[in-house]
Amino acid sequence: MKNFIVAVHIFFLFSDSKEWPSHTVCRESDLKVYYRSCDPLQDIGFSMEPCTKVLPDVLHIKLALLLRRDIRQLVLKISIFKQSLKLFSFSYPLCEQTSTYYSFCGRKKGEFIYFEGPIKSGISTVPKEEYDLSLELINEDMYNIACVNITLIGH
Incomplete structure (x- = not known):
């Protein structure tokens, strides 16, 4: 996975595009899933x-990224759209000061x-x-750790 992230970053550096490439998560007969990082500084x-x-x-799931800020608290915000109309959105705490749900809670910048x-x-x-x-x-500082569409x- 680390090699994948490095390759994507190198591709972006030498590309004329100002957007990260679209990645295929899966392409089956009944479901297609694609994603693109909306963070201007890094892909995931x-x-x-x-x-x-x-x-x-x-x-x-598998998720990989390089931290540009510490994460003592972390919230996942999800919005779902259909034809540009927001159907609903919600937030889910992943890391809180009083309890850490996942192994990445408490990680530091650069990790x-x-x-x-x-x-x-x-x-x-x-x-x-x-x-x-x-x-x-x-x-916790309202800094966008990662963003994906x-x-x-x-x-």
Whole structure:
């Protein structure tokens, strides 16, 4: 995964584009998932399994990024859009001062984070449409640790 991140950063340095490339998470007959970092300074690595329209209760994900700030507290903000119309949004605390839910809580600026593990999917089936998700990781100083736009296309 570290080699993947380095390769993406090198590609971006020599590219004329001002956006990170779009990455394919999965491309199956019933579901396509793509993502692009919306952080102007860094790309992230992300994968999920299984890739199927009918989702299990728990997905297995992998996430990798380099920290540009410390994370004592961390909140995941998620917004879901359909045809540019926001359907809903919510926030979920991942790291709090009184308790740390994940191994990356308390990490310092400059550290490489690699998380691999289960997450609850929250939905059972991806509908037959295109949805855009905006995910942001925000620390206690309201600094954007990571930002990614995901496109889900159910067939």
